[in-house]
Amino acid sequence: MGQKKKKPLAPALMYLISTGQIFRLVTIVTGSIVMVYAVLFLMVYAGLFGHLATVQELRNIQNHISSEVYSNDKVLLGKYYFQDRTNVRYQNLPEHLIHALIAAEDVRFYEHHGIDGRSSLRVIFKSILFQNRRSGGGSTIHQQLAKNLFKRxxxxxxxxxxxxxxEMIIGVRLDKAYSKKEILELYLNTVSFGENTYGIETAAQRFFRTLPCDLKIEDSALLVGMLKGTFIYNPRYFPERSKTRRDNVLSQMHKYSYINKATMDSVCALPVRLDYVNLSHNEGPAPYFREHLRLVLLDWAKNNPKSDGTHYNIYTDGLKIYTTINADLQQYAEEAIKNQMANLQKNFDRQWKDRDPWGDQNAFILKILENTPAYGRMKKQGMSGEKIIEALKVPKRMEIFTYEGMKEVEMSVYDSVAHYSRFLQAGLLSMEAETGYVRAWVGGINSNYFKYDHIHSKRQAGSAFKPILYAAALKNGHDPCAYLPNDSVVFEEYNNWTPRNSSGGYGGYYSMKGALSQSVNTISVKLLEKTGIDSVIRFSEQMGIEGALPEVLSLALGTGNVSLKEMVRAYNVFLNEGKIVEPIFLKRIEDKYGNVLFETETRISEPLINPHHALLMTAGVGTIVTLDHFLHLFQRFTFCLRQFPEDKKKAQQTNTCV
Incomplete structure (x- = not known):
């Protein structure tokens, strides 16, 4: 018998079966994924992927805080930091900043306990299942704070x-450890605004030169808007994009009834206005001073441990460092150095335009290049000196310093050294006589390109040394009213050396005051001979001259190498009735809680010289700086390049390079 043929299933029944199979398949796949992620979640919770901070550990968390350097008049000069961060309390945060943050980042912040259920679903499907790193919108402020505190x-x-x-687990624990206000405070003190800037206070200072409490609503919206992308919404680089993002934040604030429509419209119509200041290690006021202070602070931290035996860290402990610098005087000093040195540089370049100021230019540059890191690296690679120099002569794109501003040029390392070697340098140190407080410190013309601090550089003092010599002569019993002959003398015991006067004139007699005011070299040498070279050197050391001085008669003309800091300390003796007042630049150090860790006071010694003699020296030095003499010197200034042996010899004879 033949088999009966099966009738085909009805199309509707086939559809139901296929739909059921798909549904079961989706259910199985979804269930499997949920189980996998549930197991993964339990593994994370159990700490199999690293320790998770406990509630107690979260309560004790400490941010790294920048240490701040202040002037005597409470102006912020700069900071020391690994991450530029300064903490601010919740009560000092403007209400519109809090509203902008919640409207833009976590609208149900006050309703959840670290995890927002609705937003979490979006995170699961976008960020986790589809690995979409740009999905955003799902992490609560708690979770973002967890990410700030514990890097991924x-x-x-x-x-x-x-x-x-x-981040979800830590977010829930953060909600148990802190109140909502404390979480907002901690978040705004840890979040990054780009440019190595952490926390709302540092961001407010950098972009608007103000404190968080003084931020305007448009400023708060702009800073909150940056959190979505600290680079792509940076108002310095992308002002239009930043404004669009700011206006979106304002729109969110209106949507959630934090501001009305009129306020939104009026604020959105405003342009982006920045008052940018970057108080980095090289930017801001007094950079040379802050670098000197940094080294002093590191030494202090090393020798002054905390009560628990650990050492202070000037980059992370949030110290408040109060100095004696006056912000206004510092600004005037920096401007004076910049303007005067720019003018001197023009004259120098005009005089030496077609000549080499360093003699053998190539040998001079090679000597500098041999001490550069690039030369050292290539030397370690086995390259010959000739090949290294050849490589360092290959032009490349670089930025160079000029008084007209920074310039992008095509220049080799060799040529850049030649460029920078022609710049004149200077230092300026201003100290208050009675207290010893250093009020201004300028170590060079630009700290970004010239790191060496010329406050410490030792140079021949020239005629600036003569007041020290004259004071030593007075202390040794020389009669200030006695007259000395202005004769040309040959000193046979010193290789027939003859001191010469810069004017070329001889004859007549001079008192100490007259000889000092006219800077007569022959008289100065005779005073040194009468007083004794050893006596003058010992007296100089008592005055604050630290380096070794040459035991020769040309010392009277200032051939000894001394620093500007030493000379300022020595001159201060004349203004303090013969007493030594130690220079002070660091007044006080406080910890982040305001506890005083270090404090200094003015230190005054017993008189080194008779107060009457100090008064005579003050009057004598004062006559040198009369207006006519100053204008005369200003009009006929010359450049002394001490690298030339013949110039150095001339300086020792005539002291023309003053």
């Missing part, structure tokens, strides 16, 4: 879900 790690293909689960 790599876990191969499960990096995203593991990090998200870690």
């Amino acid at each position: 790690k790599r876990y191969s293909i499960i990096t995203m879900p593991v990090n998200k689960f870690r």
